[in-house]
Amino acid sequence: MLKSPSIQENVPLAPLTTLGIGGAARFFVEACSEGELLEAIAFAGQRQLPVFILGGGSNVLIADEGFPGLVIRVAIKGIAWNQEITAGAGEDWDDFVRQCVERNLAGVECLSGIPGLVGGTPVQNVGAYGQEVGETITNVRVFDRQSNCIVELNNAGCGFAYRASIFNSTGKNRYVVLAVTYALVPNGKPAIRYPDLKIFFAGRTDNPTLREVREAVIAIRSRKGMVITPNDPANDSDCRSAGSFFKNPVITAEAFFRLEASAKEQHLLRDDERIPHFPSSDGKVKVPAAWLIERAGFQKGFAKGQAGISSKHTLAIINRGGATTREVLELVKEIQERTSAKFGVWLTPEPVFVGIPQSPAH
DSSP states (O other): OOSOTTOEEEEEOGGGSSSOOOOEEEEEEEEOSHHHHHHHHHHHHHTTOOEEEESSSSSEEEOTTOEEEEEEEEOOOOEEESSSEEEETTSBHHHHHHHHHHTTEESSGGGTTOOSBGGGHHHHTOEETTEEGGGTEEEEEEEETTTTEEEEEEHHHHTOBTTBOGGGTTTTTTEEEEEEEEOOEETOOOOOOSHHHHHHTTTOSSOOOHHHHHHHHHHHHHHTTOOOOTTOTTOOGGGSEEEEOBOOOEEOHHHHHHHHHHHHHTTSSOTTOOOOOEEOGGGOEEOOHHHHHHHTTOOTTOEETTEEEOSSOTTEEEEOSSOOHHHHHHHHHHHHHHHHHHHSOOOOBOSEEESOOOOOOO
């Protein structure tokens, strides 16, 4: 007999993810308050169970066998609209962005249309179309499983980097995000840095509004199959994904020079053509993973069993219907190995692997 009636057994996890893949959790609980979360952590500690924190399920790949411990779905709600804005980890991210834009608060408008919850944004330092949440986050309230207490981490303490933070690197599995505080700019100008957005607004003589930028981002993401609308019959398998599956490689300028030379030697790049790239920190260069995948021979719509590549976006690995995690991993490995053989660049997956042994580092 379980001590807590809120804790369920053998709960299927696939329906709680955007990929719709994976087995069941041995134990599962939805924590709607900090107190419930602490009780769940204690339940797992008493039984020496591994714990996985699940948010919106938009950036995870769960093993076919499921998870042998306790899965905690953080559902802490509430938004405080003060000089800085604090949102509970369980708030829907895109709805939060919508409310910020409606209040004319700039800083997250380019992150519209991204599925998931607020609590997941600092973990991956969520970014898109020229913005990252690390630019506006001032504070993250977390439960520290190591010291067994609630602490507040400032921006510097979060260690934000490209698609990274202490929450998914040095402090992985140590912290549980409870709430996030953002410093947004009242009546601020929208960020139009990304090429797709610049093209979208080309020819405009006036400055687009925050609302217009949000609508543009959603329109662009929709064309790429990156917007998920629950219960919408227009959604097809292209929308059953975990978003961008691979991180864009960040390499040195010297490595980029060698990459271009190699591509030209293989006749994958014309002499007058350049590989798309963007400046990164420390003089490094960010290369689009989608370009590498396509030039390695994978096209949109490529299928391997019931797993495949979206027909709308090369970076999205999709569940074509009834796919297994094993099929997804086989496709991922094939993409990684062929891209590495062609360019000497190993692509790193972006989603969190749950109950899946990590492949060796490259």
